[in-house]
Amino acid sequence: MDAVSIRAAYRRYAGFYDRVFGTLLASGRHAAVAWLNRRGGLRILEVGVGTGLSLSDYRKDNRVVGIDLSTDMLKVAQERVARENLAHVEGLLEMDAGKLAFADGSFDVVVAMYVMTVVPDPQGTMAELERVCKPGGDIVIVNHFAAPRPGIRRTVENWLAPLSKKLGWRPDFTLESLLQGSPLAVQSVETVPPFGLFSLLHCRRQGA
Amino acid sequence: MTTPDDKTSDSKGGARVDPKLLEILVCPLTKGPLRYNAERGELVSERAGLAYPIRDGIPIMLIDEARSLDKTGAA
Numbered sequence: 001m002d003a004v005s006i007r008a009a010y011r012r013y014a015g016f017y018d019r020v021f022g023t024l025l026a027s028g029r030h031a032a033v034a035w036l037n038r039r040g041g042l043r044i045l046e047v048g049v050g051t052g053l054s055l056s057d058y059r060k061d062n063r064v065v066g067i068d069l070s071t072d073m074l075k076v077a078q079e080r081v082a083r084e085n086l087a088h089v090e091g092l093l094e095m096d097a098g099k100l101a102f103a104d105g106s107f108d109v110v111v112a113m114y115v116m117t118v119v120p121d122p123q124g125t126m127a128e129l130e131r132v133c134k135p136g137g138d139i140v141i142v143n144h145f146a147a148p149r150p151g152i153r154r155t156v157e158n159w160l161a162p163l164s165k166k167l168g169w170r171p172d173f174t175l176e177s178l179l180q181g182s183p184l185a186v187q188s189v190e191t192v193p194p195f196g197l198f199s200l201l202h203c204r205r206q207g208a
Numbered sequence: 209m210t211t212p213d214d215k216t217s218d219s220k221g222g223a224r225v226d227p228k229l230l231e232i233l234v235c236p237l238t239k240g241p242l243r244y245n246a247e248r249g250e251l252v253s254e255r256a257g258l259a260y261p262i263r264d265g266i267p268i269m270l271i272d273e274a275r276s277l278d279k280t281g282a283a
Contacts (some may be wrong), residue, residue, distance in 0.1 A: 065229065074266050091229040094268045101236040101260075101269035 026053075028142040029113055029199040031190075032153035033057045035140060035188045035200065042108040043090075045132060047097050052077030052089075060088045064108070067095040102132040109133070113142040114198075117173050126182055135207030139184060142192070145175045145199050156195050175201065214255070226264060227232075236269050 015094045033054050036044060040061035044151030045055065050073045058064050066089065068074050074092050081089045095101055096114070098121050119125045129139050147153040175189065184203040192198045216260060222242035225244070233242050242251040242260070250259040251267060260275035268274075 069267070071263075071268075075264070078264070078266065092266055094266055094270060094271060094273075096236065099236040099271070100243075101233055101267075103239070105233050153240050187221040188227045 006034055007146055016149055024195070024197060025114065027194070028192045028200070029054050030057070030190045030203065031200050032111055032140055032142045034109060035202070036062070036109060043106070044109045044111060045102070045107040045110040049074070049077055052080045052092075054084050054113070055080060055089055056187040057086050060089060062088060063090045064088055065090050067100075067159045068092075069094065069096060072133070078175055084192075100128045100132050104131055105113065105134040107134065107137065107139075108133050108140045109140065111142075116141060116143045116178060121201065122173075122178050123180060123182070125195070126178060126184070130182070130184055131207055133205045135205055136204050138187075139203040140206065141178075141201040141203070143178075145178070145201075146173055146174070148174065152194055153191075156197060175199070179203075223263065225267060231269070233269070237271050258268070 007044050036042075036206055037057075037059045044062055044064045045065045046059065046064055049055070049068050053064060055064060055077065066074075066077060068077070071094055074094060077092055080086070080144065081092070092111070093101070097115060097119050110133045112125075112129060116122045116125065126139075140172045147157055179186065182203075183206055185206060187202040187204050188200075189202075190200045192200055210241055230242075230251075233251065234240060235242055235256050236260070238253060238255045239259065240253060241254040242253055244250075245252055245259070246257070249262045251262065251269075251275075252259045254277075256271075256274075257277045258271065259277060260269050260274045262268070
């Protein structure tokens with residue numbers, strides 16, 4: 001496929017894909033926040049908070065700090081916090097997920113949704129998420145991980161291959177590669193319906 | 209060169225940051241302590257020789273965006 005035909009294909013399908021992917025991405029976000037909302041009294045770091053789409057969904061007895069690399073996104077998030085009076089949002093900061101400006105063990109929970117495939121150094125970023133999480137605390141990742149075996153999911157992935165760049169995923173990005181050399185203990189991995197393209201990964205920092 | 213205009217915009221850009229948030233913030237480069245300069249609206253890392261700006265209430269904790277203390281003198 002040459003560039004012209006790829007562009008033409010995108011033009012034809014752009015609206016449809018946006019609807020499908022908006023829904024798919026939202027389902028992953030909702031799954032993660034629902035998981036986090038089982039408990040209150042926590043200090044949570046949301047890495048890649050973007051425009052703050054999830055901020056109003058958090059339990060109000062949890063405190064949330066959001067970081068992102070994009071000033072423009074953060075400004076939208078800031079307006080949302082003011083407009084919806086989201087007092088549980090403790091702060092919004094511009095930060096590189098691979099070079100966090102938080103002290104060790106600052107958070108009870110660290111959550112990163114659709115972040116790990118767009119950072120240049122996923123393993124280094126995981127190490128940073130672990131560092132700022134309290135010993136015994138939780139790290140929650142929502143991401144696309146490449147299907148380990150051929151099957152329905154692999155077929156859907158192939159069907160969506162032209163969009164992999166737009167979605168920021170890497171076809172070869174596996175759970176194993178993300179956690180390579182990490183001392184984090186995997187607690188659970190669940191695929192998020194529909195299609196199971198995205199997974200909700202829960203790890204725990206050792207200690208405490 | 210620092211002009212009066214620069215100073216005005218610096219202090220204007222510095223908005224309040226939650227004190228509880230300040231407690232957990234460190235320099236992204238050295239992971240060392242930060243000093244909050246309310247007048248300039250900056251978070252100063254003495255060890256790194258960098259000052260991180262706070263723009264419209266959003267701390268910009270990026271090394272590339274930080275002001276080098278060597279070039280413009282002490283904050």
